[in-house]
Amino acid sequence: MKNLFSIIILSFLLTSSVLGQNILREGGLRGGQTSGFTYRHYINEYLSYESILSFRKSGMQVTLLRQLHEQESIIDIGYNFHFLYGMGGHAGFFFTDKYSSLGYENYYSQKIFSPVIGIDAYAAIEYHLNSYPLIFGIDYKPFFELSVYQFFNMSIWDTSFTIKYRF
DSSP, X not given: OHHXXXXXXXXXXXXXXXXXXXXXXXXXXXXXXXXXXXXXEEEETTEEEEEEXXXXXXXXXXXXXXXXXXXXXXXXXXXXXXXXXXXXXXXXXXXXXXXXXXXXXXXXXXXXXXXXXXXXXXXXEEEEOSSSSEEEEEEEOXXXXXXXXXXXXXXXXXXXXXXXEEO
């Protein structure tokens, strides 16, 4: 398994920069509170849609975000840095044995299945490598969600580090 992982990473690193031109898709990993797998599809150079398959609270959520890309960022650090922002929503489920709201906590005897639906905001700063089709980024994705057993939940500190491959 280690050898297979090494071969995959090595093939990404040895990919010619020619393959990194006119890119319409990116796939990668997202770490953080809502960690998982990401896939982004570009509509044009200023608009994209990103889906995130994430795992949180022993459950799974699917997030769809509409993102706008700024060519001239607010902080003009360099040409390879890109600023993007957007919004979207998520749906999924989780398992919980605790309900907490406004300082009140109620514990259940076993984990309970709960469907969840929510609204997400999104902002990110990404660094695009010139010679390799790799992107490194830091993103911020606060969310508000409704569920059956935990009525509502809000997280304003869902930040993460992302690494993506352009193909």
